[in-house]
Amino acid sequence: MTYILTDADKTATEKLNDEQRYNHFVNKVAEHEQLWILTDEHGCMMLTSDDDEDCIPVWPHADYAKAWAVDDWAQCKPEAITLKVWQSRWVSGMEEDELLVAVFPISDAAGVLVEPGELQEAFDHKKKTGRQN
Template sequence: MSYTLNDADKAAAEKMNDDQRYNHFVNKVTEHEQLWILTDEHGCMMLTSDDDEDCIPVWPHADYAKAWAVDDWSECKPEAITLKVWQSRWVSGMEDDELLVAVFPITDAAGVLVEPRELQDAFDRKKKSGRKD
């Protein structure tokens, strides 16, 4: 289930630091039960961090993913993954492949890099708390 994103929301996200975007991401994904990746004809797009870690970037809304899809990634399209599928397939698959998650990167910031299980634990804690801040 997606939500409407307006220009004010996008501008506010651009002003958030990495930790604020991480928390925003966890809140939105938990609330709407989906996250977004970028894909092309070869599959899911990955990036390499400054520390040479392979990562899959994720966003809380398709429009944020689209904004990232420029230059080398201009052929990419946002694809939704339900939280249920993320938990059942992606977390263990990424762990097996030794991939990290790049949470909510924006134009000038790579986002927070976390282990897939750590991100899943954040979703689980948020769901358990029942808060929607």
Template sequence: MSYTLTTADKNAAQMMRDDERFNHFVARVCEHQELWILTDEHGCMMLTSDDDEDCIPVWPHADYARDWARDDWSHCTPEALSLQVWLARWVPGMEEDELLVAVFPTLDETGVVVEPRELEEAIVRKQKQGRHN
């Protein structure tokens, strides 16, 4: 259930601090029930954080992921994951494989790197807030 992303919205989001982009990501994922990864013929793209930890980068919209797919990643394409699939399959799988999540990286930043369960908890909190509004 992708949404239209304007150039102004995209530029504003990319100017946010990491923590602001994290919160923006959580809000958009809750609102649209999907998130985006980059894939190639071998599967999901991963990167290494500044602390040498393996991460799967995620974005709230295909355009952010597409913009990130440059240079070494230019062969990758955005792929949508439903929030339900992410929570049910990806979070436990990433925990089992000891992978972290790089939330909404920009071209010059890794983004907020968190445990998969920590991102899940932020999403669940946001969903509960939405039900009480």
């Protein structure tokens, strides 16, 4: 389920550092149970990190993904993935393909690179602790 993202929220979030955006991403995805990727006619967009690691970038809202899809990626469109589908299909598939997750990159920052299983553990932990609060 998508939440409403105001311009003020977007501006404030984009001022966060990589680690703060990572935490924001985990919180929003755990709460709304979906994340966003970019796709084109060939499938899911992938990129290569500065360390030559192949990764799939993800965002907590379609508007962040759209904002990132410029220049070479302008033909890409945001696509939602439910947290359930992410856990059941994407985590194991990315691990088998030795792909990392680029969490919440923005125009001037690459985001945090993590193993898919590590990101899933963060979602699981947030959902568990979020229910207790």
